Amino acid sequence: QRLSAAKKLPDQLNWKSWKETALSVYRALDTQSDLWHLPNGQTLRVFATAHPQGGATWVFENLTEQVDLETRYNTLVKVQGETIDHLSEGVAVFGADGRIRLSNPAFRALWGITETEAKPGTHIRALGEACAPSYDRPDGWKAFAELITSFDDERRSGQGTLELFSGLVLDYAVIPLPNAQTMLTFVNMTDSVRAERALTEKNEALRKADELKNDFVQHVSYELPSAA
Known part of the structure; x- marks a missing residue:
């Protein structure tokens, strides 16, 4: 009770049941382990080993920093994953073994492949085969x-x-990343390229029209003196 009052035991909805479970280690044949999340924010891994002559040895390992780091890391990974998923830019990350680690919906949509075909662990050569209907030339996959x-x-x-x-x-x-990973990014430039091509074609048409006009003027200028 004193430990509970001092906030050195985990908060429990059913204190009596938890206490009975904790004290059962004195009758256990094997070492028992548990995780305690204390009210002060600490996380402890607890090991208890009963002695044949009576009593038990309790060992407490402070995991607070490790749990905090894991929580922050998992949060960061989740945020990064959600950010990548909402990019219009196609993104795929590969490990040193050539196997895909992650990809976003934009990447799969641009290449016309399914989530299963780009699932983590798929080798880049298999991914290239899945993308072959879209592009199979040597300068691609x-x-x-x-x-x-x-x-x-x-x-x-x-x-x-x-x-x-x-x-x-x-x-x-193609961008090298830490830990021998590599990121591939794809940006859809179709509209820009089409607009640029249309402008180029228009300029070429205007140039040819101007040439025809000049040729016509020169021809008329040549014919007029002859007619005179």
């Missing part, structure tokens, strides 16, 4: 696989543009 699984001491980055069979135009970047 074959090149990505070589960059990501390369054993070069200096890991290389890369960037470029691919025009998929569907007409989508993607700017890509």
Whole structure:
């Protein structure tokens, strides 16, 4: 009761039941372990070993810092995952073994593949086969696989543009990450490229029209003196 009043025992809805369970270690044949989350925010791993002659040895391991770090890490991973999932940019991260660690919906939509085809653990070559209907040329997934699984001491980055069979135009970047991981990003540039091409075609049409006009004027200018 004194330990409970001093906030050195976990808060319990059923104090009597918890106390009976805790004291049962004196009758146990094996070492018992439990996690205690104390009111002051500490987390303890508790080991209790009963002695044949009576009594028990209690060992308390303070896990507060470890649990706090794990909680913050898990929160960070969750936030990062949610952030990546909401990007319009396609993102995929691969390990040193060439297996995908994560991808976002935009990545799968751009390449026309399912979540199952891009599930964590899938090798980049298998992923390349799944993406082959969209693009199977050597400068695509074959090149990505070589960059990501390369054993070069200096890991290389890369960037470029691919025009998929569907007409989508993607700017890509291969970015080395810590722990020998690599990130692939894809940005849909289709609208910009189409607008640029349309402008180029319009300018070319205007140039040709101007040439025709000049040719016509020169021809007329030549014919007029002849007629005179």
